[in-house]
Amino acid sequence: MSLSSQQIMQIALELAGLKQVPADSGIHVTEDKVVDKVLAGVDIGPAELLLAKHLECDLALAHHPTGGPTSINFYQVISNQINQMTSVGVPEEEAKEAIAELQASRKHQAHGSNYDRNPSFARTLGMPYMNVHLPCDIIGRDILANAAKSRLVDGNGTISDVLDGIASLPEYQDDISQPVCMLGSPDNSAGRIFTATAGGTNGGAAVAKTYFKYCIDTLIYFHIAWDQLKKLREDPSLEGKNLIVLGHMPADRVGINPLLSEIEKNGVEVIRISGL
Ligand SMILES: [Fe+2]
Numbered sequence: 001m002s003l004s005s006q007q008i009m010q011i012a013l014e015l016a017g018l019k020q021v022p023a024d025s026g027i028h029v030t031e032d033k034v035v036d037k038v039l040a041g042v043d044i045g046p047a048e049l050l051l052a053k054h055l056e057c058d059l060a061l062a063h064h065p066t067g068g069p070t071s072i073n074f075y076q077v078i079s080n081q082i083n084q085m086t087s088v089g090v091p092e093e094e095a096k097e098a099i100a101e102l103q104a105s106r107k108h109q110a111h112g113s114n115y116d117r118n119p120s121f122a123r124t125l126g127m128p129y130m131n132v133h134l135p136c137d138i139i140g141r142d143i144l145a146n147a148a149k150s151r152l153v154d155g156n157g158t159i160s161d162v163l164d165g166i167a168s169l170p171e172y173q174d175d176i177s178q179p180v181c182m183l184g185s186p187d188n189s190a191g192r193i194f195t196a197t198a199g200g201t202n203g204g205a206a207v208a209k210t211y212f213k214y215c216i217d218t219l220i221y222f223h224i225a226w227d228q229l230k231k232l233r234e235d236p237s238l239e240g241k242n243l244i245v246l247g248h249m250p251a252d253r254v255g256i257n258p259l260l261s262e263i264e265k266n267g268v269e270v271i272r273i274s275g276l
């Protein structure tokens, strides 16, 4: 059995419950090839594309956006954070305000980037190349959110319990990266927990403060920039609030593994590199 790139994208959309390919995902190079062997990684650039060729793979499958429209239009998927915020009672206007700076800066950054470097390399090499970002993050979000609450008793527990719940996932076993409490304390009560992932990238300090304002006690991010974390730590009004940072690679694997398993079920060989 084998698959096409289009079929792999369709499997990802179905697992995530999406009808359309989101702006941060796409098929960059297709040679209308039948795919029997995939090189899959969180980041796939020129070096990994050469490796894919060397290993006689039919497709290089990345997670993070890799260029072309997925880089230029990446900022659009940050809008997914608006629905996440309104789901816990944040007014829509306030949610839009919270992501405005982040979204504008990512749009600006992409506009100035060499969006064609990776796709042109793959085209010239003749290596089929695609990336699946938001669908995998959506698949992973439910799993991570359930794991975060798995050690609570009647919804009650500490930050330590939340960390233990996340770390119990197979993707965290024996991994050098583990979930970390970066704001607050492991002894704090977890209170109301929200997993703010699958929004393109983390919402930084502005989005975190918005969740905390609307009664979220423990927020879960994939990652956070140092300057944004400092803004949270230096804010005295956030006493008792908690930020858990998942650890980027194991958390990304939680969402990517279900897709790779499904691909393997179709008889396609998957070689995992670059964080997988
Ligand atoms: Fe991800």
Ligand SMILES: [Fe+2]
Binding pocket: 064, 248, 252
């Ligand atoms: Fe990621």
